[in-house]
Amino acid sequence: xxxxxxxxxxxxxxxxxxxxxxxxxxxxxxxxxxxxxxxxxxxxxxxxxxxxxxxxxxxxxxxxxxxxxxxxxxxxxxxxxxxxxxxxxxxxxxxxxxxxxxxxxxxxxxxxxxxxxxxxxxxxxxxxxxxxxxxxxxxxxxxxxxxxxxxxxxxxxxxxxxxxxxxxxxxxxxxxxxxxxxxxxxxxxxxxxxxxxxxxxxxxxxxxxxxxxxxxxxxxxxxxxxxxxxxxxxxxxxxxxxxxxxxxxxxx
Amino acid sequence: xxxxxxxxxxxxxxxxxxxxxxxxxxxxxxxxxxxxxxxxxxxxxxxxxxxxxxxxxxxxxxxxxxxxxxxxxxxxxxxxxxxxxxxxxxxxxxxxxxxxxxxxxxxxxxxxxxxxxxxxxxxxxxxxxxxxxxxxxxxxxxxxxxxxxxxxxxxxxxxxxxxxxxxxxxxxxxxxxxxxxxxxxxxxxxxxxxxxxxxxxxxxxxxxxxxxxxxxxxxxxxxxxxxxxxxxxxxxxxxxxxxxxxxxxxxxxxxxxxxxxxxxxxxxxxxxxxxxxxxxxxxxxxxxxxxxxxxxxxxxxxxxxxxxxxxxxxxxxxxx
Numbered sequence: 001x002x003x004x005x006x007x008x009x010x011x012x013x014x015x016x017x018x019x020x021x022x023x024x025x026x027x028x029x030x031x032x033x034x035x036x037x038x039x040x041x042x043x044x045x046x047x048x049x050x051x052x053x054x055x056x057x058x059x060x061x062x063x064x065x066x067x068x069x070x071x072x073x074x075x076x077x078x079x080x081x082x083x084x085x086x087x088x089x090x091x092x093x094x095x096x097x098x099x100x101x102x103x104x105x106x107x108x109x110x111x112x113x114x115x116x117x118x119x120x121x122x123x124x125x126x127x128x129x130x131x132x133x134x135x136x137x138x139x140x141x142x143x144x145x146x147x148x149x150x151x152x153x154x155x156x157x158x159x160x161x162x163x164x165x166x167x168x169x170x171x172x173x174x175x176x177x178x179x180x181x182x183x184x185x186x187x188x189x190x191x192x193x194x195x196x197x198x199x200x201x202x203x204x205x206x207x208x209x210x211x212x213x214x215x216x217x218x219x220x221x222x223x224x225x226x227x228x229x230x231x232x233x234x235x236x237x238x239x240x241x242x243x244x245x246x247x248x249x250x251x252x
Numbered sequence: 253x254x255x256x257x258x259x260x261x262x263x264x265x266x267x268x269x270x271x272x273x274x275x276x277x278x279x280x281x282x283x284x285x286x287x288x289x290x291x292x293x294x295x296x297x298x299x300x301x302x303x304x305x306x307x308x309x310x311x312x313x314x315x316x317x318x319x320x321x322x323x324x325x326x327x328x329x330x331x332x333x334x335x336x337x338x339x340x341x342x343x344x345x346x347x348x349x350x351x352x353x354x355x356x357x358x359x360x361x362x363x364x365x366x367x368x369x370x371x372x373x374x375x376x377x378x379x380x381x382x383x384x385x386x387x388x389x390x391x392x393x394x395x396x397x398x399x400x401x402x403x404x405x406x407x408x409x410x411x412x413x414x415x416x417x418x419x420x421x422x423x424x425x426x427x428x429x430x431x432x433x434x435x436x437x438x439x440x441x442x443x444x445x446x447x448x449x450x451x452x453x454x455x456x457x458x459x460x461x462x463x464x465x466x467x468x469x470x471x472x473x474x475x476x477x478x479x480x481x482x483x484x485x486x487x488x489x490x491x492x493x494x495x496x497x498x499x500x501x502x503x504x505x506x507x508x509x510x511x512x513x514x515x516x517x518x519x520x521x522x523x524x525x526x527x528x529x530x531x532x533x534x535x536x537x538x539x540x541x542x543x544x545x546x547x548x549x550x551x552x553x554x555x556x557x558x559x560x561x562x563x564x565x566x567x568x569x570x571x572x
Contacts, residue, residue, distance in 0.1 A: 056456060058361065085459035095450040099472035108468060109458030158454070165458055 004029035004199040005050060005087075005169055010064040012045050012054065019045045021223040022064070027169075027216075032191055032200045034214035034231065036207060038246065042223040043203045047171050050201065051087040052080040068169070085109075087169040088162035093178045094154035096146035096161070103142040105157055109165040128164040132156040132190055152183025159190065163198070170194065172202040176209065188213050207247055211235050219243045293545070300539035302532050311539055317504045317520075319529065324536035326543060328504035332514040333544070336421060336496065337489035340428035345482055347429070348436035355437075356444040357466055368441060375434035383498035386427045391418035391499055394426075399511055413509040417501065422510040424500035428492060432485035439484060443477030444470060476562045483555035490548060493518035517544045 003026035012020035020042045027033045035043040045054075052073060054060040065072045073083045088109075096105045106125045110116075125142065129135040134156045138149070146157060155175060162170060172191070176184040191200060191213045204210050210217050211231060218228040219242075227234065227243045238244045245251055297304075303311060307324060314325015351371065355364040395418030402412045447470050455465040471478070493516075501513020502523060517540050528534040 051457060053453065053456065056452070081459050081461050084457055089453075089457035091450060091453060091457075093450060095448075095454040097451070097454065097469060097472065099475065108455075109460070112458065112460055112464055161454075161458065 002029055003027060004069065005201070006065075006067040007046070007050075008065040008067065010046065010049060010062070010066060012042070012049055013061040013063075014057070015059045019223055020049070023220075023225045025218055025225055025228050027199060027201055029199050030195055030197070031215040032195050032202060032213050033216045033218060034210035035201065035203045035218050035220060036205070036210050036246075037220035037226075038251070039205065041220040043220050044173055045223075046220070047173055047201060047203050048089075050169070050171055051084045051089055053089070055080055085112075085165050086167050087171060088165055088167035089171045090155070090159050090162055090173065090175045092174045094151055094158050096149075096154050096157050098145070098147050100146060101143045102138050102146050102149070102157065105146045106160050106164050109161055112165075124164050128160040129157075131163055131194070132160040133186065134160060150183070152179050152186060155179060155183070155187060156190065159187075159194075163194070167198065169199045169201065172200065174203055174205060177205070184209070207235075219246060221246070296538055296542045296545065300535050300542050303535035303539040306532065307536075307539075311536070312543070315506070319524075319533050322530060322532050324532070324539075326517070326536075326540050328506050329515055329517045329520050329540060330543065330547070331506045332421070332424075332500065332504075333490055333516040333518070334547070336424045336428055336500065336514065336516060337486055339421075339425045340432060340489050341482060341486055343425065343429045344432045344436055344485060348433045348481070348485070349440055349478060351433070351437045352440035352444055353466060353470075355441050357462065357470065368438070371434050371437045371441075374430075375438065379431065379492060379495040380498075382427055382431055383495035386423060386495060386499040387419075390426065391423050394418050394420070394423055398422075403511075410508040411510050414507075414511045416511055417513060419499055419501035419513055420511050421500065421507075421514040424496050424514065424516070425510070427495050427499050428489045431492060431495060432489050435488055436481045436485040439481035440474070440478050443474040443481065446477070447473045476559050479562070480555070480559060483551070486551060486555075487548065490551070491518060491544070493522050497522055517541075 005027040007023050007025045010020055010023045011018070023046060035046065037043050048054055049062050050066055050073075052062075054062055062074060064074075066074060068083070068086065071078065073080075073087075097108060100108065103121075103125050106128050107121050110124055111121075126135060126139075129138065134153060137153060138157075141148075146154065149157060155178075159170075159175075176187045179187065188209065191202065194200060195215075202210075202213065214231045216228065217231040217234040219226045219234065219238075219240075221242055227238055227240045229239070234243060235247055238247065303324060307314065311324065311326055312330070313327055314323075315327050316323045316325050317328065318324070351367070355368050355371075358364075359367060395416050399412075399416035399418070399420075399422070403416065406412045451469040451473055452465055455469040458468075460468055496516055497519040500516060500519065502515050502519060503513035504515040504520070505512060507514070521537050521541055521544075525534065525537050528537055
């Protein structure tokens, strides 16, 4: 598999804390990579480095290289705003814009590209909502407020909003951890479908979820990448003792 | 079984007596505010009765204010108060929201904190100091520099017509603007800081620039709070007495020109009450106070209505 995103000796510091230590890893294109590990192991920090979200955090320092295709996203002359349009992100808690309708939420990111015709917008809203399997549920009330949707629907709306921008990569930071089991199942099915078009990197603390949705799994512990391999292998015959202890529930 | 019930009952009775005193005290306090308001209203109505009897509705529409002929109409004062306050708010709101955005979104943390404490300092300056500064520094500057310039380039507009006295509606508007900027800024700052991080991140992750994030996530989220800040600013502007009295010129007239002196409701009360010669004169001043109270109440009610319809609108998802 050819890789879409490559981390090369990535280090992240917050003030005096060394949160991510020399991580080198490849994320294969059009597949789902799960990042697992106990709380505080730096998995979200790694994820947020990939679309330069740490730029917004005072005191955060990122060193090393992150290659998107062949471009170093921390390289000189690279616009973080443009990077984030190619690398979208879905957060732990659904965060639709409460002052906007469902329709406006979906188009919010795409609209940043400039003015567009009304039918163009409508088309993007429809295809994006169809891809997250939300269209049939909301097509009759696109003008109503996004906060009227259930938590699971809101999260799918947020995914629709992300794919409407047409990214290559979608980062997901525990996207189902605030949702009920049925909504979680829907999100997982959706991830399965989305990987045809997008490269997906998902952080999860739910090992069953990682086993269900991912092709590749990376195990992090104390800011270091311990092991990264095909998901099946990680969950059956991991190379490292620490990985085995974690997935069998001996610590975590 | 009976033991449980007994101890249960005992607990309820004990709770009641403590709660009863607490409840009685808070009810008393709450009602005392209502009583004070009612007493004030009653007193103001009864004191302005002579004026209410004589002029009735004409008091609001009357243009004359003649203490010698005892002919009183409050329209120029209402005009002065409402127009100066609204113009001041129109100028102050963008300034204040911009300052608050700078403090919360743009400035590095320490600079932002410094700017915020400066703003709070401005809010703490007594209004008579603003008035002094206005009369000694601002009005001469307006008279000699600003007004001639405005007249030269925009003199064809009715707003910049007539001789430049310095003391004018323009001076009143500017001093009010300076006085309401801090209050709107500091409340807007609190409102913006309450916008959750997840909202900002949502916009940033979609590829929004800082300005786009503010427009997409921060301002819509804080909309009703910012409106509340503006309303509080309006409340301050319309009730402000001292500074405005010192620079607005105190001439009861209605003129489109911002260069003309004007008069506000609090100013006329402050200026004339001590030397009100006749009962009717003081009744007329009381009547102005009553009107001011009513106008303030109406503004507050409208603001509540607006906030209410906005929050309901957001819930229903209508676009605002």
